[in-house]
Amino acid sequence: GAGVSQSPSNKVTEKGKDVELRCDPISGHTALYWYRQSLGQGLEFLIYFQGNSAPDKSGLPSDRFSAERTGGSVSTLTIQRTQQEDSAVYLCASSLGSGLNTGELFFGEGSRLTVL
Amino acid sequence: AQSVAQPEDQVNVAEGNPLTVKCTYSVSGNPYLFWYVQYPNRGLQFLLKYITGDNLVKGSYGFEAEFNKSQTSFHLKKPSALVSDSALYFCAVRDMGTGTASKLTFGTGTRLQVTL
Numbered sequence: 268g269a270g271v272s273q274s275p276s277n278k279v280t281e282k283g284k285d286v287e288l289r290c291d292p293i294s295g296h297t298a299l300y301w302y303r304q305s306l307g308q309g310l311e312f313l314i315y316f317q318g319n320s321a322p323d324k325s326g327l328p329s330d331r332f333s334a335e336r337t338g339g340s341v342s343t344l345t346i347q348r349t350q351q352e353d354s355a356v357y358l359c360a361s362s363l364g365s366g367l368n369t370g371e372l373f374f375g376e377g378s379r380l381t382v383l
Numbered sequence: 384a385q386s387v388a389q390p391e392d393q394v395n396v397a398e399g400n401p402l403t404v405k406c407t408y409s410v411s412g413n414p415y416l417f418w419y420v421q422y423p424n425r426g427l428q429f430l431l432k433y434i435t436g437d438n439l440v441k442g443s444y445g446f447e448a449e450f451n452k453s454q455t456s457f458h459l460k461k462p463s464a465l466v467s468d469s470a471l472y473f474c475a476v477r478d479m480g481t482g483t484a485s486k487l488t489f490g491t492g493t494r495l496q497v498t499l
Binding site for chain 2: 271300302308309310312315323358360371372373374375376377
């Protein structure tokens with residue numbers, strides 16, 4: 268597609284349920300990022316995939332959060348046993364790579380998660 | 384770790400007046416700095432970046448940013464604001480992490496409100 272595609276755009280779930288958020292990056296982009304945007308909190312880094320390298324999971328807030336990237340393309344962010352504090356907009360971005368002179372990330376429009 | 388700070392939650396300016404959105408950074412080594420904009424209910428869009436070279440960087444939509452090493456600042460500027468510039472602006476710095484892995488660390492954002 269022309270841009271980064273995320274689904275669902277909105278998700279309402281009950282506390283304790285598992286959710287999956289999907290990201291389809293721009294074709295040919297080797298780097299994929301997940302960020303979380305909470306009201307008044309700015310953008311919080313969650314996880315980063317680059318090619319076949321081990322992902323940088325340093326931003327995942329707890330072991331309830333996990334992500335995978337299949338075939339170097341589509342990524343799924345999974346939140347298990349959701350809590351109300353997980354409510355946020357989850358943003359996915361992709362880029363051509365992580366070389367020193369790259370830096371432009373292309374963001375999707377996000378998945379808004381509401382945990383009741 | 385690299386970090387950026389945006390000291391203003393909101394900036395108000397009248398249309399036609401110059402605008403400045405402030406950002407200061409803290410990095411070890413050479414900074415790689417970025418500005419992104421988020422329009423309502425949209426994903427983030429890249430505006431401009433500083434890697435090396437001229438301290439004044441020009442970007443999209445008439446925006447520019449001035450890199451000041453002595454003040455560790457990277458303020459976003461525009462000579463004449465438009466109502467359509469009203470949005471949320473994020474400053475970011477590239478965090479080189481380990482090896483070639485890298486991600487962007489974002490500030491908390493500044494809401495720009497341009498009025499007639």
